[in-house]
Amino acid sequence: MHAWPASEVPALPDKGRDLRIHDTATDGLVTLDPGPVARIYVCGITPYDATHIGHAATYNAFDLVQRVWLDTKRQVHYVQNVTDVDDPLLERAQRDDIDWVALAEKETALFREDMTALRMLPPRHYIGAVEAIPGIVPLVERLRDAGAAYELEGDIYFSVESDPNFGKVSRLDVAAMRLLSAERGGDPDRPGKKNPLDPMLWMAAREGEPSWDGGSLGRGRPGWHIECVAIALDHLGMGFDIQGGGSDLAFPHHEMGASHAQVLTGEFPMAKAYVHAGMVALHGEKMSKSKGNLVFVSTLRREGVDPAAIRLALLAHHYRADWEWTDQVLQDALARLDRWRAAVSRPDGPPAETLVAQMREALANDLDAPAALAAVDRWTALQQERGGTDEGAPGVVSRAVDALLGVAL
Template sequence: MRSWQRAEVPSLDALGHGTGERPSVHDVRRDGRAVIPAGGPDDRPTASMYTCGITPYDATHLGHAFTYLAFDTLTRVWLDAGIEVRTAMNSTDVDDPLLERAARDGVDWRELADRQQQLFRGDMEALRILPPDSWVAVTERIQPIAEAVQRMLDTGDAYTLPAEGAVDADGVDVLFDSAKRRQFPMGTGSRTGADEMLELTREFGGDPDRPGKRSPLDPLLWRAERPGEPAWDSPVGRGRPGWHVECTAIAMEELGAPFTVAAGGRDLRFPHQEMQGHHALALGAPMFSDVRLNAGLVAFEGEKMSKSLGNLVLVSRLLQEGARPAAVRLALLDHHWREDWEWFPEMLEAAEQRLDRWLAWSTMPDDDPSLAESIVPWLRVTLADDLHTPAALQAVDAFILRAPADEGSLAAIDALLGIDLRTVEPR
């Protein structure tokens, strides 16, 4: 699927600043820091990251944007460290919530998905979030996903149950056997206890009370065709894939396994990311990813920003109302990527004012270039420390009071924070 246009990222190395540090980030599985990618200084550094993408309706709210900005920051820090980066992301363009929204609005589900994916492209491009190397719609990978499900049936890692209400009276749904020969007990990867796993399975539509399930936690791998639902012919029958296996199959096809980072919002830690890891083990991978990262959640009006609640602040709406994209980006960067926080409209005005100060500094004449001091080391230190973007913004605030703008500093603010002050329009 066509991605969005990539913003140019200046090379600080080419400007004489060398390369930055490999970042140390908080890994969910370890519940502690990990330097990524691992390896010695003489290794040719490479990193790969799979990010769980949107279900394309009600795109793009600030919770989405905060998540993708967090991992955009990681990509930028990697690039500055001289690391070769490969990224992939999916779009869940066929799923129950999307079908329900399309039915509610009286539109074809494909039309809804296409329209929302186009809106998402525009929002990401406006915010200068670097596009994935591979942006893959689930509907583009139905056969590889179905083949992965068949492999799990063949190895005994999946089983079938009668598909009540299916078009074919003999149709079956395929479920994952979550308790079978796992190297790691269920919940290990997400640090989730038994009661919480059951609660989250129910919350995310896992139907723990379905008769015949071997474990209440067993997720759906393949749903047999039901009347009025999209379906595809496949080795496991006519139907469509379940949620978790889509990401597993796409990530492994695009990046191999293990890859460096599995990334997503904190609300995906269980069951989604946990099941991805167990599916990968069942498909023969030694591990799904080296590190698992979860971005914090954004609230509005006292509740987590959620499509189901409808308490959404949309990027496109903020831009239509006159917000500068760079100010929206700054407002999001002012929160640590692992932090849960609440959006207030005043935050945008504060970001606009900060952007005004930075912009005024960037255009002031440098009377004595010999006195120029660079912000490059300041930004590198703060961002290598668990991608601490609030500290990086504060570093810029302090720097512009003591030193004139220079080419290296302007390039660093662009390369590492994604704010190109040379192209930002004044208010």
Template sequence: MQSWNAPEVPEIEGPGLAPRVHDTAAGGVRELAGSGGRAGLYVCGITPYDSTHLGHAATYVAFDTLIRAWRDAGLEVTYVQNVTDVDDPLLDRANETGVDWQDLAQAEIGKFRGDMEALRVIPPNHYVSVVDSVDLVVSAVSEMLRTGSAYVVGDDVYADLSADSLIGSIGHLDDAEMDRLFAERGGDPETPGKRHPRDPLLWRGRREGEPSWPGGDLGEGRPGWHIECAAIAKANLDIPFTVQGGGYDLVYPHHEMSTSHLREVTGRQHPAESFVHTGLVGYAGHKMSKSRGNLVFVSQLLDDGVPADVIRLTLLAQHYRTDWEYTTSQLYAAARRWQRWQDAAHLAGDADESATIAEIRAAIADDLSTPAAVAVVDAWAARPGRGKAVIGAVSALLGVSI
């Protein structure tokens, strides 16, 4: 699947720094330096039944910052992102609106691409749709059945989580919390015939009125949710890869389950070396969510004439791990900041700014602390005799054009 056009990323003089980033599973900050000069990143993509909101954008800008830091440090990065272009929420929205589910998915994927390109997010090396990956899923589920880590219930196939002694090692949640989140986030704990209420669906047998694909010995059907990311990661990344990433609401069940499936199909106990999660963005008193409808869409802000750099600066002013609530005053503050930076860039001279660039690099290397990096640029913009070399660093490391 086509992603979007890559932004220009200027080269910066001097050595970059390998970032130290918070690993959810480890419960602390660790250096993410890759291996052999390479880093692998998998970030869970959208389910395309609605447009990109600021919560989505905050996540993808955060991981874009990680990629920029890695590349500045000289690492070769392989970035994979999926698109869940067949799933219950998409099919439900299509039925509600009377739009063909494929047309709805393609329209929203197109908007997402446009939003990411406008925000200067570096595109993934592999942008992979679930519809295009059904064969990979069939192969993975068949392997799990062969090894006994999956079982059949009627026309469906479920993972047997009792086969994985490491399940639960990412989020470190107790049973009551896992029960609650599994039920709230797409699970089916009440399905008869399951060995355990939290065993996740791997393959959904054909239902009347739903799309389905040939599944070989599995029969006709379609992929479950978590298995798609395991199958796509296995096909497109060297295992183990460096970071599994996404919003904090994906820790359980999605990352816990998809990592468990990846263990079973690769034989690697730790197929992802670390897990990085972004905080949740709220609006009008609640987490921004499609079900609640309290969404601020990137495309609408762009249509209203808000520059993409201002949107990006609004996001960069928040630390990626912090839950925060969006207000229009933050947008106005970002617009004023961007104007100050542009004015400063216009009047910049040839002064040596290696120390300032080193400060920006150090801030980002310290758990992607973009608010600290933004503060460094604020100080540069307010200082007389500033040098123009910072302009390229702001573009390369923060993705903001001034």
């Protein structure tokens, strides 16, 4: 599966600071020193409705991570999946009387268009669940053969008790885990499971649903968590720098994935930091496909909204914060974009070196994009009030905003 084209990232003088970021597993800030190649895995979409503002906010957060690392003169090995076969996708295809493959392809193509318009840097590897199946089957077989998985009516389940570190990602108690498992795709009440929290690794073929040859597992399709594990281990290996996604993935998805990988390899942890973006609400409720309270990036683009303004609307909120999309949020972003573009269009301006340093400092400090925006606002205000004599300053500001924030002025 192919990703989307990369926009050019301007190189800035000197280099930025190492990233200090919040790790869900320790509930604290950690300073990451990835070495010459930083490794990041971000969970992708299930392509039956793409791309709403909640998605965009999540991918914007991890785009900032890439930009901070690139500014430290590192390479970035970024991997993202597409869950192109799953119950919600099949249910939507049946509801709309459309082939599930065609639906997945259509929505994935739209997601690529939205990511391109928003100038999100693409992953080096963009892998669909279906194409990952040949690598998933042997992992499930290994877990089963090691006694870390068991069969129940043809389905294969992972035993969470096989991982002594289970629970260290989300840090939740059993009652909370069970509640979230039921809400987020698990089946804690299924009779016969050894532990209600045990997640499915391989679903035996169901009538009328797609299935693949699973070797000794029989025909079927993979569970949600093992999909990401297979892709991450194949392309990044254990101990990569960041496992990322929305805060609703901390449990069960990232918790279960970490346990799968840790039992398979005997190593801990799967990732050095588990980083989670906040949720975006509309009309007082979290944007949700199931509720249908969505604002789509593609709809805004069709209405003529500049993608740079959409991006500024996202950047105005700290990535870990929960916030609400409103018309005023977008209007504020449009006004800010107009001010910034007017400021950099002048032939000279106030010196920009301090601004670049402030932007770098803000983003290295747990991706504090609102502080970075405020720094640009201060430079813009000085430009409007009294201008300056530095002929290179507007160009420096424009390049810094592009390189660090992904906003083309």
